[in-house]
Each structure stands twice: as C-alpha cells, then as structure tokens.
Amino acid sequence: MEIRDIFKLRKEGRTEEAYAAILPMYAVHKGHYTTIAMFWVGVDMMKLRYQQRQLEEAYKIFRSLLRLYTTMDDTDLKGQSALMRAALLVFDHHPGFSMLDFITQWGITRLTDEDWTIEQGDGHPIPSIGMRIVGKVFKEVESKPTVEIALKAAPLLAEALKHSPYNMQNQRYKAMIYRIMGKKDKAINIYVHLIKKHRQSYIFHELSELVDDERYKIALLCKAISAQREEKFRQRMRFTLAYLLFSKDKARARYELDKCIAMRKQLGYSITWEMQNLAASLKEVTPVTDADEKSFYREQEVVLKELAM
Known part of the structure; x- marks a missing residue:
C-alpha cells in the first residue's frame, strides 16, 4: 500500500483501515509524506475515538499529534488549525486539560487570520477557532477567578480584541478581568454599554451581580x-x-x-x-x-x- 492509498481510504471515511495501514508505514519510514499522512489520519482517528466515547484513547492520540506536529511540514498551517480544533474537543472531554495553559504555551499569536474568521455551519455563523479557544480560556477564568489566572488570560484576550474589538463576548471577558482585578466600576461600565445593544438574558443577570x-x-x-x-x-x-x-x-x-x-x-x-x-x-x-x-x-x-x- 502506498501513501495515496492511505489518503484514498481517508477520503472514503475508512478511518480505522487508514490508521491500521499508516502505523506500520510510519514506524519504518518517517519521511515527508508518511508524516503528513500519519498526522491527518491521526486527526481523523482522534475524532472517531471521541465519537465512540473512547476518551482516554482519543486523548492519547491528541498528545501524539502534538509531538508529531513538530516534525511535520505545515506551510499552509492547516495542521495547526486542526490541532486547535482538536484542543477544543479535548477541553470538552477532559476536565484536567487546561486551555489556558495549552494556548499560552502554544502562543495565541501563531493563529492565522483564517483562525479568527467566523465560520458557517448549516447556514448559521459559528465563532472562529480563535474565539472558541478564548471562550474556553474564560470558562477556566470564571471557574477560578484569581488575580494570577486573570493576568495569565489577559494577553490572550488582548489578541482576541485585536481581531474583534467590539465582539460582545470579548467585552464580557474584559469586564470579567476588571472585576477580578478589583475594578468593578469599569466592569459595570462595560455591561451598561452592552445592555444598550444586546438583549441576552445572561448580560442582565451578570450586571445584576455587579451593581449594589x-x-x-x-x-x-x-x-x-x-x-x-x-x-x-x-x-x-x-x-x-x-x-x-x-x-x-x-x-x-x-x-x-x-x-x-x-x-x-x-x-x-x-x-x-x-x-x-x-x-x-x-x-x-x-x-x-x-x-x-x-x-x-x-x-x-x-x-x-x-x-x-
């Protein structure tokens, strides 16, 4: 079997077969194309394992993908985007996984403009990869609202604000940082501006917790x-x-x-x-x-x- 056969299996959705075929090939030859094939089939396999609820196996594959990526040619950075999507999956299934630590170590500035572009799914807008990552980060901040965590998250929010300065969620995250840092008046001011333009229930609820x-x-x-x-x-x-x-x-x-x-x-x-x-x-x-x-x-x-x- 050759590499093109692996990609053919992948295209046909025969993930298990593609994975079983690429593993021995990659074990004996870690060349340019075998590495690329191993990575993309690994991405497919990780998704499949999550669908099958084989969470530990999926997480093991994710960690392998991180190691593999460092040896792979990813000129168009599609592989990086795939890893970011994979990290979003991992966050949702592994309570011990910290998106804050992950993206801080990876470097959020490495994300491409495409990673910050709103996507479409079933005719509806979907937040960009970048915004989804920042959203997971601030779930962590919300669950552990310490000054240390807020300071660690602040540079990530700064990058998100460069791409979407008026995004409602980014403004909420900014208010969260202010609140943690003891600048409640600034947080309230952000929410007062938000309720003039938005009608989501949680915005009014969150502001109610801030005002005296x-x-x-x-x-x-x-x-x-x-x-x-x-x-x-x-x-x-x-x-x-x-x-x-x-x-x-x-x-x-x-x-x-x-x-x-x-x-x-x-x-x-x-x-x-x-x-x-x-x-x-x-x-x-x-x-x-x-x-x-x-x-x-x-x-x-x-x-x-x-x-x-």
Whole structure:
C-alpha cells in the first residue's frame, strides 16, 4: 500500500483501515509524506475515538499529534488549525486539560487570520477557532477567578480584541478581568454599554451581580427573567429576585419563589435550605398573578433606562 492509498481510504471515511495501514508505514519510514499522512489520519482517528466515547484513547492520540506536529511540514498551517480544533474537543472531554495553559504555551499569536474568521455551519455563523479557544480560556477564568489566572488570560484576550474589538463576548471577558482585578466600576461600565445593544438574558443577570443598588438589581433580574425563554434557566434568578423582594413586596417574592421551587422539583434539583427558609417565611402570603408580575417586569424598564443613561 502506498501513501495515496492511505489518503484514498481517508477520503472514503475508512478511518480505522487508514490508521491500521499508516502505523506500520510510519514506524519504518518517517519521511515527508508518511508524516503528513500519519498526522491527518491521526486527526481523523482522534475524532472517531471521541465519537465512540473512547476518551482516554482519543486523548492519547491528541498528545501524539502534538509531538508529531513538530516534525511535520505545515506551510499552509492547516495542521495547526486542526490541532486547535482538536484542543477544543479535548477541553470538552477532559476536565484536567487546561486551555489556558495549552494556548499560552502554544502562543495565541501563531493563529492565522483564517483562525479568527467566523465560520458557517448549516447556514448559521459559528465563532472562529480563535474565539472558541478564548471562550474556553474564560470558562477556566470564571471557574477560578484569581488575580494570577486573570493576568495569565489577559494577553490572550488582548489578541482576541485585536481581531474583534467590539465582539460582545470579548467585552464580557474584559469586564470579567476588571472585576477580578478589583475594578468593578469599569466592569459595570462595560455591561451598561452592552445592555444598550444586546438583549441576552445572561448580560442582565451578570450586571445584576455587579451593581449594589437594589433597585437596579431588581430591574435587571426582571429583565433577565423575561428575556430568558427557558424556565429551567430562570429558576435561580427567580430565587435571587424573591430574596430581594422579600422586604419590599412579599406577594411578589412568593410568586418568584413558587416558580423557582416548582421548576427545581420538575428538574429533580434539591430545594436548598435558603429556599426552604424563605418559603416558610412566605407560607401565609398569597402570590400575585402572572399578569400582575408581568406588568411589574414592564414597569422595571423605566429603571433600566435610568441605569443606561
């Protein structure tokens, strides 16, 4: 069998056969074309192993690809792009894999303009490889919001901002860095600008966690809840809103808490002690109606306009 036969098998989707054929060839001859074939068949095999849920085998292949890449001619940098996509897969399947460490060691400036270009899938825009990598990095930052981690992630965000300075996610990540570094006012300012142009529920929710004024917190949570279509994602926000409303309007607090608890039970989530205690305090209170609460949400738009001024 020759190299062209390997690529023919690969093109036909016969990944297992191509892999079985290239391994002995590469073992005895690590030439230009055998190395290229070994790399691309390895990429296919890694994807296949992930599809088959053979996670450790897939991760082992990924590590082999990293070593192999250093010996391969990759003039057009297509191989590098393939490795970046592979790293995204690894991040999603291996909790111990750090995208922050990986891309810091690799060097985010090595990514090409094509790696920062929005892609298309089924007629819908898909974030670029670069933006997806930065997104994974900031998942790590969010889970471990320390100054050390923020400082390590900052240069990666700086590179992303060069390519997409007005991207909403990049602005959120920038606010996250400011928040961790103790510059909450700057973080709030970014979000205030974002809510003028965007209507995603999580933007209002995140801003509600930053502001201190309870009027603004309540208004932002109302907007976050009304902008969120799925009740399962509303339930935690409803509890926070109920807690804030408890001293101001117990009937509304009861409404929000009832909605929260009902959905948590439906999802099979536990009812926390905080929720149980609040429910006990509101036991004798009659909740407002759906129509009344929706009207209250609309009234909060005035407060939001005040915040955005």
